Amino acid sequence: MNNIVKLAFRNLKRYMRRTLLTSMLITLGVVAVLLFISVSGSFKGMMIGQITDSMLGHMQIHAKGYLSSIENLPLNRNLTAKQVDKARQLLDENKSVEAYSMRIKLGAMFSNFSETTNVRLNAVDPQQEMATVPGLVSRIIKGEKEGLLARGEILIPELIAKGMNVNVGDTIVLVATNREGSVNGQPFVVRGLLEGITGPGGRDGVIHLDDARSLLRIEETEISEIAVRLKDMGRLDAVYEAVNGQLSAMKNKMDKPVFEVHTWRELTPFFNIARMIDVMTFFIKIMLVSIVLISIMNVMIMAVYERINEIGTIAAIGTTPGKILALFITEGFLLGLFGALIGVIVSLAGIAGMNAAHISFNFGRQEDLLLAPTIAAGDVVMVSVIVIVIAILGSLQPAFKASRMDPIAALRHV
Amino acid sequence: MAIVEAKALIKNYVAGDITVQAIRGVDFVIEPGSFVSFVGPSGSGKSTLLNMIGCLDPPSSGFLAVAGQDVATLHGKEAAHFRGEHIGFIFQDFNLIPVLTVFENIEYPLLMVQNWPAGKRKARVLEMLAAVGMQDQGDKYPGQISGGQKQRVAVARALVANPKLVLADEPTANLDRETAMRIIALMKQMRDEFGTTFVFSTHDPKVVKNAETVFFLEDGMLQKEGNRKGESHE
Ligand SMILES: Nc1ncnc2c1ncn2[C@@H]1O[C@H](COP(=O)(O)OP(=O)(O)O)[C@@H](O)[C@H]1O
Ligand SMILES: [Mg+2]
DSSP states (O other): OHHHHHHHHHHHHHHHHHHHHHHHHHHHHHHHHHHOOOOOHHHHHHHHHHIIIIISSEEEEETTTTTGGGOOOOOOGEEEEEHHHHHHHHHHHHHTTEEEEEEEEEEEEEEEESSSSEEEEEOHHHHHHHHHHHHGGGGEEEEOTSSSTTEEEEEHHHHHHHHEEEOOOOOOEEEETTTOEEEEEEEEEEEEOOOSSSSSOOOOOOOHHHHHHHHOOSSSSSSEEEEHHHHHHHHGGHHHHHHHHHHHBBBOTTSBOOEEEHHHHHTHHHHHHHHHHHHHHHHHHHHHHHHHHHHHHHHHHHHHHHHHHHHHHHHHTTOHHHHHHHHHHHHHHHHHHHHHHHHHHHHHHHHHHHHHTTTTTEETTEEEEEEEOOOOHHHHHHHHHHHHHHHHHHHHHHHHHTTOOHHHHHOOOO | SSSSSEEEEEEEEEEETEEEEEEHHHHHHEOOEEEEEEEEOOOHHHHHHHHHTTTSSOOOOOEEETTEEEEEEEEEEHHHHHHHHHHHETOOOOOOTTTSOHHHHHHHHHISSSSHHHHHHHHHHHHHHHHHTTTTOOSSHHHHOOHHHHHHHHHHHHHHHHEEEEEETTTTTTHHHHHHHHHHHHHHHHHHHEEEEEEEEEEEEHTTTTTEEEEEEEETTEEEEEEEOOOOOO
16 A cells, blocks of 8 residues: 555656646645635625624514514514413523514604604613624614613614714604504604614614503503524524424414514525525535546546556556556545645635735625634535545546556557 | 466457457477577567467467466456466566666565565565666666666566566567677576576577577467577577
């Protein structure tokens, strides 16, 4: 075995330039894939993290049918006190749930006493909300972040602040129509300005849950949405299955399900972008496979062709076909190994370099997001294994041809 | 017992409609330890015959035994094992492996064909290097030595694994006369030293006279046979 590796290595060294060129091609492919996985993964992670941590949570529970009309923020599709209790009980029992936040979503008129506009609002319990979407406070670009907000206070989207010319500390009035059609107004002090993020719900204001109840004259508990944060987002699917299974088992008198449960994926169009990134990663991997396959096959076909005489010689003096096969496969394997090894080293250096260079980019209205690419050891191993396996596959046919060669014909070849 | 025995040996090459009768029924016996030459003009069937003896090419019909084994039906892996075990080869073009040093070329059969332990291997290669007078050249690559030296290395490689039989198809065709004579002399010396049977082919009458047994081939048939030690032919 050792000797086969030695001989294969010597032969690679004999055609140094070709070996280097092929390795470089493979290296290039590996670097492209690893950097792409790393950067896109970082971008994806940040994007998803921002959306789930500052707005959606990982999972949401609504009354059945709420999501399809969420644009209207319908108050008549809220969860009732009994339903909320059921959901609360279930979430409290679930060990994977870190926190949840009960929200009333409503639309209101927003007046600064000289102008009026409409605003979408999330009414929340500050403690629950901060535990469920800890990233929300970081979106407060002006005003006190500590404690999110108190009763009588409002966090307004920065665009409305700009358009309506209101600032932190100003008093504004919210006017809302409740389910029965009665109109009510209530003054609020602007506690802070909220940075908008791209996507639905990214430009909602925030008020206290109790304020919403008094504004809308809600007597009993009534909730539009329960946002849920999990301890481990990686277990999302399992937790979703469990919670959804339990909740959808609950039927009303007409035997229709009461709840609907959605993961963040169904709540934001950014899941499609994330998926597109995955698809792109897949195609880039296919390109890598093609590069490796074609370049290794090319080199190995050449190697066999150039060495027909030598193959005839070693076959004549008793080298078995199996050993000849092994010799050429080892050559392909070593080429793949070199390419992958150098590729991994260059990629890791590149990733470290990007982190050191503090590259930032803009996403939606967010500016100066720091690109912090990382790569999982699993990805590095997987890409290396792909390259090496494909290198072996690519040398299989030429190696097989070499091993099957008739020694006399090979010896006669010029 | 004979090292090579052929009876009514026939080899036909079929290419499409054309059948070339390369060997047309030959009978001969080669005794162990002999120094034998097949002589004949180009195309007379020397290579074909040596290839059959060397288990590189199966006969079309007839009987052929090498080292006591019927080799007519040996194929692929079995043939490779048999060659590696019993036969050494010397080629017209030397056929050393260019990426291996002289030492490693001689070592190759012990390493890649048979599985000798490292210590024994080294001793044996050094012995062979000395036997062919190349003891100072072990670290050189084939590209760095002359044709005659290459053929010396090839002789050492052919002998290193202690084969019963060494086959050399026109081993001197690419050498000048003087070097050719030295190589033939070396082969004979090796025969004397190790008792190995040498069978070589040539179309050079000057070279032939060094053979102890000469078979004349013409059109795939043996003309006459005889012990011609000391005789010369033109
Ligand atoms: N593979 C082959 N296919 C067809 N004809 C062949 C083949 N090998 C040898 N021959 C023919 O067999 C005859 C003997 O060839 P060869 O043994 O090479 O002669 P020599 O070695 O004495 O010059 C020649 O006529 C040659 O053309
Ligand atoms: Mg010939």
